[in-house]
Structure formats: C-alpha cells, structure tokens
Amino acid sequence: MDLATLAHACRVAERWGVHPHEVLIASGCIDEATYVSALGTSAGVPFRTKIATCNVAVPGTATLRQCLKTPILEEIAPARRLLLGFDRLRPFDVRTLLARLTQHPVALASPSELRRAMRDHFSPGLVHDAVHMLASRRPHLSALRPAMPWQIWAFVLGCAALAMAVLTAPTATVHAVSICLACVFVPVIVFRLLAAALLARAESPSHERDEDPTPDSQLPTYTILAPLCREAHMVEPLLHALSKLDWPTAKLDIKLVLEAADAETIAAARALSLPANVEIVVVPDRAPHTKPKALNYALPLARGDYLVVYDAEDRPEPDQLRRAHAAFRLGPSNLATVQARLNIYNPDANWLTRQFTIEYSALFDGLLPLLDTLKLPIPLGGTSNHFRVAALKWLLAWDPYNVTEDADLGARLSRSGYRCAVIGSTTYEEAPARLGSWIPQRTRWLKGFIQTWLVHMRAPRTLLRELGLRGFLAFHIMIGGTILSALVHPWFYGLLAIELGGGQFLALPQSVLGLPFWTISLFSLVAGYGAAMALGFLALRRRGLDRLVWQVPLMPLYWLLISVAAYRAVCQFAVAPFKWEKTDHGTAESVARPAYSCRPGRPPAA
Template structure:
C-alpha cells in the first residue's frame, strides 16, 4: 500500500479573498494560463503572499495548486529558455571555479557535456526578476530546473565531500572536543590505576573499603539531592498549569525560513504519521524547509519515501553508507543544505505541538544575542501501555519539566534532548555541529554550547514521543544514552582546568551533576542494596555500629539513600501533577525498580564503550496503536 502525504487540514487559498488578482500580478503571471491555473487561485495566492511575505507562486506551489515542475516549465517557455524536468546521474557539476559553498549558497550548477548550460533552480525570485536575471546572463545558455531536482543534483554532486565533512569536521578542527578518541592517555591510566587500587584495598580491608567508598559516594550525591530539591521547589512555584510565554504573535510575513531535519533509519512505517504531524505546524508552508534524511543502506525506507507524493517543501536526502552510521553524522550531512536561518531536529516518532516553531522563534527574538539553542520539552504519548512506559513518563516529566528549566533559570549548561532542539544555523555551523562519534550527541552539544559562550533556554511547548514498550528495546536505547554520557564526560574532562575556566565553578558543578552524576549513580545504586543485604544476612542491620567507621557510614549512607529517594520521588510526583498526569502517581513508589534497570543498562554501556564505542543501537518505534498524535 503506497503512502500518501496528507495536506494541511486548512488550505490558506480557500480563505475568503478578493474576486480578482491585482492587474500587476495578472500581467506578471499571465504565462501560467498555459498551465491552466484557475484565476481565482491566483487571486487568493496574491492575498496570502502579502500575509506570508513570499511571491504568489510560492504560495501556489506550497498549497498544491501548481507543481514546481509545471511552474518552472511555464516560466522557461515564456522566457525562451530550456527546461529540464530531471537531471541524469552525473549530469551536473560546479560551474567554472565555483566551490561547494558557493554552489550550495546560490543554488546554481552547470550541465555537463558540450552544451554546458547554467542550471538555475531557485524560486525565490518573482517572474519579472527571473527574466531580468536571464537577460543579464545572455547570451550564455541557461536551463531552468525544478528547485527540488536541483537540490537533489547538488547533494549528488557534492555527496562525497559532504559525507566526509560530516565525519571529519569536528575531529579535524577541534580534536580535543571529539569523541573519535574515546579517552585520553591520562584518563585511561587514572581509571585503570584507580580500579586496581580499589580492588587491592577491597581484598586487604573489605569492610573498611566499603565504608569509606560509600561515605565518599554519599557526599558526592549531596549536590544531586540539593539540585532535585531546588527543581521541586521551582515546580511548586510554577503551579500545576504553566501559561505559554507572554509574547505578541509575530506576523507571518516577518517569519524567516525554518528548516526541519528529520533523520529516519529503518522507519518506512513512520513516514506517514511524521509528515502528518509536520503538516500541522503553525508556520507558513512556503517558509518551511523540511528535509527527510535517509541512509543509503536502508533501501526499504528510501523506496517508501520515493513512493510518497511529497509537497514542494519536503525534500529527501540520502546519506552515503560510510561509517560511523549514526544520527549525528546524518544531521551533519544535511546541515550545509539547510535553507533556513533557524533549524529544528525532529525524530520519526515525534509529535510536536503546532505552535512550537513560533514559540521557539519568539524565544530567539526575546533572548540575548548569544542564545543559540531553544530546547522544547519532551513527554510521552503512550504512558498507559505498560509499567515501563509509565516509568519512562515519570522520568521525562521530572527531567524536562523540573531539572532542565532549573538549569535554564540558573544559566547553567543544559544537556539537550535528542530532539526538538531549535538552533540558530549560524551558531550551529560555528560549533562544527554534532559529533558523529558521540552516540548521545545532544548532551555533548549542550556542553560545547556553554563552553564557547552560548546560551540555551527551555520553552513550555512540548513534543510528544513514543516510549519503548519492550524491555529489550528500552535496554538498548538506555545503553546508548549512557554510553554517550560516558563519552561526553570523558571528552570534556580531558582538560578539567580548562573546563572549569570556561564553564565557571557553577557550570562545572552542574556538568558533573547532570553528566557524571547520572553515570555514577546508575553504576553504584545496586551496591547499596548489596551492602544492605549483607548487613541483613549478618543480623547487623538494626544493631548499633561496632566499629569507628560504622556510625558515620550508616548515618551518611542512610541519609543519602533516604534523601535521594525522597527527592527523586517527590520531584517525579510534582512533575506528574504539573503535567496533569495524576493518574500515574501510584507508580511513583515503584521508581527504585526502574532505577535498577537503568543500572543494568549502565554496566552494559560500560562494556560496550570498551568494545564498541561508536555502535548505534537504533530504537524501534511505531506500533500501530502508538503512531497516532496525542489529543
């Protein structure tokens, strides 16, 4: 069964409009009579073009009243130049001495072969302006090409260099910030020597070692407890229902072009719901630049995407099959072809609220000049599937409604979520974009943003995602996340004093809590249960301590355990109430069981980091019952 793209529920051209188009537009677009365009549609397009701030033909194309091919063919015929509906493989190259950047910026290629015609495929110029350009280029031979076809040719022409740049840009220009080298020499030596010393101490004096390590870890977790308390207090002050940001609605004509990057891998069945969700976004269709990023090795998804009837603002990009096969590499490949001033990343299962791009753009306009990223909040649209999805919902609610807004309010580094990150494209390119070797590229990019003086803020708009419904898929996803946290911590701790200077003491501490603390807590959590089990088996759990180290050990450890559980559960409960998910409150006492599963994934992540640091375990999404957008 072929998939069919669903057009927006409301066609802007169906709105009420004057009976006829302005005389100037009738003259300028008279050549479209050959394409049998309804004059009433042109009249409507002229009105909407004034609202959107784009030429009328872009409105006609975006609304589906005429195709790119039909428009460019009619324009070429009226201007007396050739029209090429499709370019053969290898049929275009860079004109003259133009480099890749110039070609991608101008959207101009040259036909290979004896004809050597310039290939123009941009639609931003009105017909009179395009004719004036063609007159200036005369007598040089020119051919018009549909814009999407020319962009496909650009990706084909520069595919190898784009793929190479996607892999090597960060590691060649800022190698100290790339996870290509998993750990520095001093880090590897320190970790090995530390483990050996701990084993030796444990064999020599096991009880004293256990006491000392546990006390040390308890003090390490005190800042985490304090941070959760602050987040919970901030949630109580915001109340159960948070109002949207108070900002005037920006007129459509003043909105810039917005690029959406949507990487997909083995997700042919997710194309239709994703496109439907993107069609609901409150943004002029002619100013949306949607790029579906596919992998060449994923032939099923590529074939399904080519079988879709896609609107003019949706473009397919196929990434060459080169390692590492990761999401950040795919995003890096597409970034040079982004036409927008702003950019957002959505995953295949994402269902963003329709007003999200507007709220993100308003945040950019109201924020400081160094605001480079806006993070939307993430939550789950299938929380009732099973126990795992309920716990996942509690975790996401606490993180994105509690902890990240606190980091934002305190101007601290924010570990970005893997989706719904809105960027200034200029700043993203300056950062060398994503690290293709980091399997949790979002958290790493958040740290790099802060280190280089950029800000990130969190907005109230939500993107709903699908939580894994099977334990195996959940374990693989969490393994990848925690492995990426290990990579991120090691990369940014290669030079601790430099990190401290760039982030400042508060930012440095926040980085240790959110990145290092997440890894450490997951690794040591089961050991507290082990020690409790030993004490219980020995009958000494409720007895008075018999050694000097015993009393402080139990005092600090029990405080850490009780306070840690209480603050985590309290924050989770408040976040659920803030979301209006009171029906899940009964799941809060079961959170410790969920944390034990996280510990299983953490040890699997450590092993995988050693044997396969760049392995990307794809999370499977899209059962039939969970591809519907939330109500």
C-alpha cells in the first residue's frame, strides 16, 4: 500500500469517526484476515485462519450478547488459548492489551471468523428463540394458535344464523346484510377521502426532505438484514444497490440471511469476494420456514443501534438511511420504527404491474402518511422498515408464525405505546408480472391479515384500551376492512347482476328494506369507487406517473383479482396457516444492474 492511500484513509477515518484500518478494510484496500494476521505477527501471538466450532467454548457463563460485545472465545484444545477478534481497537491498543494478557495463552482471529464461530456455537439457542420466544413469553400475541375457541364458535354460529336467515327470508336478509356491510365501508371511504385531500396538498416525494445534519463521525452503526431464499440470481444486484447507500461503509453491518436448505443461494453468495461489512448468516432448516423466523435468527447478531430490512429485489434511494436516522433523532422518544415508502420499478411491464403501481402509490404515498399524521397504528410494509434495535428486541421481534409479520408488528408496536413514522425516501421493488406469482403473493398477504386480525381480537377490550378508540377503529379499517372488502366485493356485482336480470334495477323498492338498501349501496358503490380512484389518480400524479393515469378506471377489475386471492387465503388459512408461498423475483428487465464489485481500491473521497 502506498503512503498516499494511507494518508487518504486517515483523512476519511477522521471524518467517519473510525480508525484508519477500518476504512482500509471496509473499502477493500486490505483484507481483514491479512491485517489481523500481520497484527498477530507484530505482537508475537499466533493467528487462527479457521476456528473449528467443536473446539471452542464460551468463557464462563457469557451470553451471545456479551461475547459479541467483548469478542472472546476459548479453545478447548490443545493449548486452551483465548481467541480474540477485536475490530474497533487501534493496533497499538491491541498490542498493549496482549501485553497485559501474557499470563494467558492467546491467539488472534479475524472478527468475522470469530463472529461466525460464535454464531455456530449459539445456533441451537438462536433457532429455538427465533421460533418459540414470542409464543412462550407472550402467547396471546402469537399466531401459533390460529384462532381462539370463542372465535371459531362465533364464526360457526354466525354462518349458521346467516344460512337460516337466507333460507327463511332471502330477500330481506340480503338487503339487511348489504346495508350493514355498506355502513361498515363508510369509514374506509372517509379514510381514502382524507388521504386524497392530504395528497392534494402535499409536495412531491423529491421535494420532501428529512435532512440529517449529523456529521459522519457521530453516526452510529447501522445493520441491514437482507433475507433471501431461492434467489441466487439476486445476490449481486442487491449488493450493488446496497453499495450505493450514503452511509460510512465502516459503519454498515450488512447481513445476508440465507436458508440452510437453499444451497444454490449460499453458493452464489460465498462465490463473491464480500467485503468485511457483509456477513452470510445461514438459518438452520427448521419449521416454520418463514421470513420472520429467519429475521429473528439474525437479529441477536446485529451490531447496529438501528436496523433496516431489505428484500432481495429492493432498490432503496441512496439517502434513505440518513433520512431514517434524522427521523429517529428528531422524533419523539417513543418513535421505534420508520417506514420508507415503497414503489415499483417495472410499472410498464403489463396491466398487472401498472395496477400494482397504482395500489402501492395510493397506500404508501396516501394512506400510510395519513395514519402517521393522525398518529394511528401503521401496518408496516414488510421491507424498508427501520427500527431502533432496543425497541425491536423488547417487543420480541417478529412473529415467526405470521406470514404477514410486518402488519402484525405494526399493531404490536402501537399496543406497546410506540410510534411509527413514514419518511419521504422510496425503495423501489419489482411487481409480479404474472398471475402465477401475483396470486400466491397476495394470498399470503391476506392470509397474514386474517392471522393478525384474529390474534389482536382475542381480547377486544384489551385492544381497545391499549390502542384507544381512534387506534382501535384504524386497526379494523386497515386490517379487517382490507379482508372484508376483498371478500364482499364480488357479491355486489352478483346482486347487481340479479337486479339487472330481473328487470328491477332502479325500480321503486317494494319492501321496507329496499329503499335504504339501494340508497346506501349506491352511495357506497359511487363514493367508494370515486374515493379509491381519486386517491390513485392523485398518488400517480404526485409520483410523476401521469402515463398510468388512464389505468385508474380499470382498478375494479384489479380488485376482483384481489377477491380471488382473498378467498384462496381463507381456504389456505383453514388448512395451512403457516405456509409461506415465495414470490419469484428478478424476472423484470429493470432488475439488471452492473455487476457488484468487491475489488480492492482506494477509500472513498474525504
């Protein structure tokens, strides 16, 4: 290494608030193992290239957290040496420490190798906690038990009563049920109108700023959890996208969370020359095979004060971490989560992706910012969720049995008194371009909404007390309303077809329930469609997607597809509540990116 590179690294280290060797390792100028080996040679202690997990023990009764904080393991044989893997000490400090440990046999190992050995040593406990911690400590909040007996009986008796009413008085029953459902949807319409009004006054995302004046030297370590499953082809594009994030590289802790049964993705990740801040975490092959279980397994290994989850196809805007950190720093003390906005980078692939884009724009640019403004519970988006790690651990993290773990976690955050905020930075995702991928994905989402609604409605009075009346209603509108509207929507078309076929459409009502039935139903139909389309229209205009505006009138056809997925979700919930249908990614042409490079080079500009 030349002196100019070293001097440049010293300037960058001063700006970042780290040591020069951390800059050189993070930027790929020197290899971590080579650096630690040279450090051991200069101090006169051996270096362990590979640590056999079966040959190490934990000093005393230390926990994983203590081992990660003070990176020490102990060899069982032959010399019972202490294995040290410091990465935040200056070389002189390391030699001073080793000089004080002359009474103990000592060996050095690279920090990443020591963490790998710790992870393997504690793996049985990690996977046990990932699966059972929430269910054992807070069983009333776990989806392990799909439904309570009283909920099952209420559903069965309700269906029986409805069937008897239809058999005895079909017309009156249909009218009465339709009136009740239409009244239930009025709050949903109001929410959409409020979101549309908020959008009409808001600036475009590019003008929204959450500037973080915090200097690089005071920025904390940020952990990125990136779970991948059967996505070997997505590893390089994902790492390329993450490499563009505006955050000191030496303060990024990136973990690729892979499944042990997914040998292809593991091989693809290991084939890359990964920098020191990227680690591969392999989750043992144990049911349930869900994304939240994988995240729970990796969470105790996080080294950052803050954490974000990205999916394989995600393309976050470079400023996202800084804007999230600014929100945490400037927000209230109970702000535990920041949700970035999601949108689509392949909207023009076909009709399905265009409708998906309208849906995402309305949700993440309209409805979720409204919930944030009103300080109401926010169903998180599954990716680009930024957390305070301490708060996430206190909540016992994700529910491994809930297949829409994000919405459930948003509800648990609010029930515990935490806030969630929405920031203007966007993460772009790939929309499924085939029904064969879209239907299973939407089935999983809606099945998770069913799980979430049933879990949190096990004790309705407790939920009302913890969320308050406004939060309680918002929970039902965003979670219950989504399920109910998807299930009921086709029946309105069925009733309309019956009326048209019988020649009774727009005829004078012939029963007591006829007039209110048609009045409320027509209002719900017109106002509901109008509010949803207005919200979609404004969201597209705000995103600069005017070319998709002509697709807005076709939204009802898309809703019928959602209804198909909803009925499939109900059936699947009854027979396979924990089944995780994986969405295929990487099919869009837009996913192509320059290959990720880990070749050595100079540190970033000072």
